[in-house]
Amino acid sequence: xxxxxxxAGMSGLSCAFFLKQNGIGFxxxxxxxxxxxxxxxxxxxxxxxxxxxxGHIFFTKDTEVKKLVNSLVKNLLTVRRNTKILFKGRFVKxxxxxxxxxxxxxxxYECLLEFxxxxxxxxxxxxxxxxxxxxxxxxxxxxxYMIPYNTKIWNCPPETMDTxxxxxxxxxxxxxxxxxxxxxxxxxxxTHQLNFQYPETGGYQSVPEAxxxxxxxxxxxxxxxxxxxxxxxxxxxxxxxxxxVYDEIISTMPIFALQNAMxxxxxxxxxxxxxxxxxxxxxxxxxxxxxxxxxxxLYIPExxxxxxxxxxxxxxxxxxxxxxxxxxxxxxxxxxxxxxxKLSDKQVVENIVNDLHDRKLIDKTKLSYSRVxxxxxxxxxxxxxxxxxxxxxxxxxxxxPLYLCGRFAQFVYINxxxxxxxxxxxxxxxxxxxxxxxxPLQEINSIL
Ligand SMILES: Cc1cc2nc3c(=O)[nH]c(=O)nc-3n(C[C@H](O)[C@H](O)[C@H](O)COP(=O)(O)OP(=O)(O)OC[C@H]3O[C@@H](n4cnc5c(N)ncnc54)[C@H](O)[C@@H]3O)c2cc1C
Numbered sequence: 001x002x003x004x005x006x007x008a009g010m011s012g013l014s015c016a017f018f019l020k021q022n023g024i025g026f027x028x029x030x031x032x033x034x035x036x037x038x039x040x041x042x043x044x045x046x047x048x049x050x051x052x053x054x055g056h057i058f059f060t061k062d063t064e065v066k067k068l069v070n071s072l073v074k075n076l077l078t079v080r081r082n083t084k085i086l087f088k089g090r091f092v093k094x095x096x097x098x099x100x101x102x103x104x105x106x107x108x109y110e111c112l113l114e115f116x117x118x119x120x121x122x123x124x125x126x127x128x129x130x131x132x133x134x135x136x137x138x139x140x141x142x143x144x145y146m147i148p149y150n151t152k153i154w155n156c157p158p159e160t161m162d163t164x165x166x167x168x169x170x171x172x173x174x175x176x177x178x179x180x181x182x183x184x185x186x187x188x189x190x191t192h193q194l195n196f197q198y199p200e201t202g203g204y205q206s207v208p209e210a211x212x213x214x215x216x217x218x219x220x221x222x223x224x225x226x227x228x229x230x231x232x233x234x235x236x237x238x239x240x241x242x243x244x245v246y247d248e249i250i251s252t253m254p255i256f257a258l259q260n261a262m263x264x265x266x267x268x269x270x271x272x273x274x275x276x277x278x279x280x281x282x283x284x285x286x287x288x289x290x291x292x293x294x295x296x297x298l299y300i301p302e303x304x305x306x307x308x309x310x311x312x313x314x315x316x317x318x319x320x321x322x323x324x325x326x327x328x329x330x331x332x333x334x335x336x337x338x339x340x341x342k343l344s345d346k347q348v349v350e351n352i353v354n355d356l357h358d359r360k361l362i363d364k365t366k367l368s369y370s371r372v373x374x375x376x377x378x379x380x381x382x383x384x385x386x387x388x389x390x391x392x393x394x395x396x397x398x399x400x401p402l403y404l405c406g407r408f409a410q411f412v413y414i415n416x417x418x419x420x421x422x423x424x425x426x427x428x429x430x431x432x433x434x435x436x437x438x439x440p441l442q443e444i445n446s447i448l
Contacts, residue, residue, distance in 0.1 A: 001024060001025060001247045001248065001434060002025040002026065002027065002245075002246050002247055003015075003019055003024060003025065003026040003027075003246060003247065003248045003249070003250060003430070004026070004027055004029065004235060004237050004244060004246035004248070004249045004250070005019075005026055005027065005028045005029070005249075005250045005252065006029055006225050006228075006237070006249065006250070006251040006252060006253045006257075006258075007028075007029075007030060007031075007037065007251070007252035007253040007406065007409070008028050008029075008030035008032075008035040008036070008037070008212070008219050008221075009035075009036060009037020009038060009039065009208065009252060009406065009419070010036070010037065010038070010039050010207070010208050010211070010406070010416045010419040010420070011037075011252035011405045011406030011407070011409065011419040011422065011423055012028050012030070012037075012250075012252040012405075012406070013028070013035060013208050013211035013212050013215060013219075014211055014419055014420045014423030014424070015250050015252065015405055015423040015426060015427055016028050016211070016214075016215040016218060016219070017211050017214050017215055017423075018423055018424055018427040018428075018438075018444075019427055020214065020215055020218075021439055021444050022427070022431060022436065022438055022439055024431070024436075026215075026218055027218050027219075027220060027244065027246070028215065028218055028219040028220065029220050029223040029225055029237065029239075029244070030219060030220065030221050030222075030223060031222070031223065031224035031225065031253070031257075032221065032222070033221045033222050034221070035208055035209070035212045035219065035221075036205045036208040036209070036212075037053075037208070038052075038053040038054070038375065038377075038378075038407065039051075039053075039056060039204050039205055039207060039208045039416055040052045040053065040205050040208075041202065041203025041204055041205035041206075042203070042284070042371070042373075043202055043203055043205070045369075045371070046286070046368075046369055047286075047321060047322035047325070048284070048286045048320070048321050048322075048325075048327050048369055049201070049202065049203045049313070049319070049320045049321070050203065050282070050284045050313065050320075050327065050329060050371075050373075051203050051204045051205075051282075051311075051313075051329075052282065052373045052375070053280065053282065053373065053375040053378060054280055054282065054331055054375070054378060055297055055309065055311035055313075055329060055331065056198075056204035056207075056416070057079075057193075057196040057197065057198055057204075057296075057316070058073075058076065058196060058197040058198065058204075058207060058416065058417065059192065059193045059195075059196045059197065059415075059417070060415075060417035061192050062417060062421055064441040064442060064445060065417050065420050065421055065441070066417075067445045068420065068441065068444070068445055068448070069197075069207065069210075069417070069420070070197075071445065071448045072210035072211065072213075072214070072448070073199060073206055073207050073209075073210040074210070075199050075200045075201055075202070075206060076197040076198065076199055076200075077197065077198055077199070077200050077316070077317055078195055078196075078197050079195065079196055079197070079198060079296065079315075079316055080194065080195050081094075081193060081194050081195065081196060081296055082294055082295055082296055082315070083295065083296055083297050083298070083299070084099075084295055084298050084299070085099065085145060085149075085298070085299045085300075085301065086298055086299070086300045086301075086302070086359075086361075087103065087107075087144065087145065087301065087302075088103075088104070088107070090102055090103065090104075091295075091298075094189070094299065095189040096141060096144070096145040096146070097111075097115075097137060097141055097173050097177070097178060097181060097189065098173075098177065098181045098187050098188060098189040099181065100112060100178070100181040100182040101181060101182060101183060101184035103144075107140070107144060108182050109182075110139075110140040111138070111140035111141045111144065111182070112140070112178060112179070112182040113138075113140065114138030114139040114140035114141070114142075115137060115138035115140065115141065115173075115175075115178050116138075116175065116178075117138060117139075118134075118135060118136070118137070118138045118172075119175060121135070123135045126163050126167075127163070128158065128159045128160070128161060128162070128163065128384070129150065129158040129159070129161035129162065129163055129166065129382075130147070130157070130158035130159040130161075131159075131163075132163040132166060132167060133146045133147060133150070133158060136170070136172050136173075137173070144301075145301050148301040148302065148303055149299060149301035149308065151303070152300075152301065152303065152308040152333065153278075153308050153309075153333050153379070154278065154333070154379065154381055155278050155333045155334060155335055155338070155381075156276075156381060156383070160383055160384060161381065161382055161383055161384070162382045162383065162384055162386055162387065164382070164387065165382050165413060173189070177189075198316040198317055199317070200317050200319055201317070201319050203320070204416075207416060208416075223239045223242070224239050224240075225237055225238075225239060225253065225257065225261050226238060226239055226240045226260070226261055227240070227261050227262075228249065228251075228258065228261045228262050228402075229262065229263070230400065234246065234247065235247070235248065235249045235402075237249070248403065248430055249402055249403065250403040250404075250405055250426060250427075250430070251402060251403070251404055251405070251409050252404075252405050252406035252409045253406075253408075253409060254377045254408035254409065255272055255275065255393065255404070255408060255409055255410075255411055256272065256377075256408075258404075258409070259272045259273075264396070265396065267392060268392055268393060268396045271388070271389040271390075271392035271393050272389070272393055274385050274389045275380075275386070275389055275390070275393075275411055276380075276381035276383045276385075276386070277376075277377050277378070277379060277380055277381055277408070278333045278334070278335060278378055278379040278381055279333070279334050279335060279336070279341075279374065279375060279376050279377070279378050280331060280332065280333055280334070280374070280375045280378035280379070281331075281332045281334060281340060281348060281372060281373070281374050282329055282330070282331055282332075282372070282373040282374075282375070283307075283329065283330040283332070283348060283349060283352045283353075283370070283371075283372055284327065284329055284369070284370065284371045284372070284373065285327060285328050285329070285330070285349075285352075285353065285362065285367060285369065285370050286321060286325060286326075286327045286367070286368050286369025286370070287325060287326050287327065287328070287362065287363065287366045287367055287368060287369075288324075288325055288366045288368045289324075289325070289326065289363065289366050290324055290325070290326060291312065291314040291315060291326040292326075293312055293315070294315060295312050295315065296311075296312055296315050296316060297309055297310060297311045297312065298310045298312070298361075305355050305356075305359065306330075306332045306340060306351070306352065306355070307330040307331065307332055307352060307355070307356070308331055308332065308333060309330075309331045310328055310329065310330055310331075310356075310361065311328065311329040311331070312326075312327075312328060313327050313328075313329065314326040314327060325368070327369070328356070328361075328362060330352045330356065332352075333378070333379065345371075345372035348372050349370045349372060353367060353370070377407075377408045379413070380407065380408070380411050380412060380413045382413070390411055393411070394410075401433075403426050403429070403430055404426075405419070405422050405423055405426040406419055406422065407419065410422065424441060
């Protein structure tokens with residue numbers, strides 16, 4: 001059996017790794033001349049290393065995935081999160097509900113009071129993300145942080161978004177924690193991400209690199225999949241020049257790339273066309289001064305600045321910039337047609353540098369490096385059409401079967417650890433249809 005894997009990001013490389021562990025033949029087809037997809041980094045450009053598609057850290061709730069990544073990636077540092085939110089010029093501890101004592105007494109009081117009011121309300125199950133925010137945190141926290149920040153990062157009003165992805169996953173904060181937070185007794189909030197890992201050198205791309213090293217003889221670069229079709233029980237894949245034949249296909253490339261490559265029923269085409277996503281601009285800046293903060297990242301909910309998050313990579317690893325220098329990354333979510341999408345890279349840098357300088361977050365007179373990276377498919381947006389549309393797509397792919405794996409292939413909001421989890425599930429499912437018993441991850445880990 002030979003499996004064609006479309007895309008060499010975290011998902012494609014993980015699928016390849018698991019098939020190899022089970023002794024199954026495969027080939028990975030990648031359109032770019034580089035592996036890693038969204039986990040790619042710009043390495044050592046004038047001494048600076050940056051992640052290209054958003055600030056990345058490794059954390060997972062899955063202990064076997066953590067073991068796997070830690071045995072393959074040799075240079076992971078473990079770092080304790082120190083993250084803040086910039087609110088009315090104050091640096092508020094993250095998550096916001098755990099940092100109420102950092103607010104002015106008036107803001108603190110209103111956040112506390114409005115949270116306590118939610119405890120006496122009998123709500124119907126919230127239908128939109130906006131309702132969920134108000135019901136979970138109360139008006140004070142909602143209007144100061146949750147609504148503006150989420151409007152910025154999702155680039156759409158929270159009332160147009162579904163709740164299934166937060167409901168149950170983000171619990172209502174215990175009243176004890178909110179009271180402690182308001183009077184200044186330390187509480188941590190989301191502890192699963194309290195300690196994260198990051199490669200000492202090479203940026204986050206060192207994570208997919210470790211998987212790539214295991215399968216590299218079977219990865220074909222510069223192969224842009226343009227046609228995928230089923231013929232006589234086989235899959236034919238083409239880049240317009242060379243045809244490939246496989247017994248099974250796992251697609252990890254964005255669902256829109258698959259849509260372009262296949263002739264799909266109208267209903268499936270329509271469903272894919274309704275799926276919403278956001279793009280991201282990363283403004284990478286280097287400075288001729290030592291790192292002035294001890295933060296890892298800073299959320300900026302204020303609507304008056306385009307940046308929604310700043311990343312301080314020097315505090316992840318000292319090797320991300322030369323001695324005596326530091327860097328900062330500004331992340332901006334956008335959609336095609338937004339004002340920022342019409343600006344040249346030079347104009348984007350000018351706007352962001354001036355804005356951050358005016359807010360005293362950088363000193364622009366010491367700027368020595370700048371670069372802009374734009375990523376089209378960055379965030380899956382769970383709008384109110386999502387559940388219907390994705391079901392139509394999944395039902396169709398399962399009927400073929402064509403296996404989907406990954407953030408934009410499955411169209412799910414997963415991180416790189418989720419790509420590994422899903423790659424294991426998808427390859428297990430594929431093997432089980434061939435009556436092959438897949439090796440459990442514990443067994444794979446025990447021999448690495
Ligand atoms: C802003 C941001 C912040 C993030 N932060 C984190 C974080 O902190 N921690 C974390 O773990 N994860 C984070 N993630 C998520 C992580 O980047 C993704 O979950 C992961 O990289 C997705 O991998 P993938 O292989 O599914 O998809 P991709 O990385 O998109 O890989 C798909 C691959 O398919 C290739 N391809 C596309 N079209 C074709 C074609 N026609 N033919 C052949 N190949 C094709 C692409 O070039 C790419 O290599 C973040 C993502 C973003 C955008």
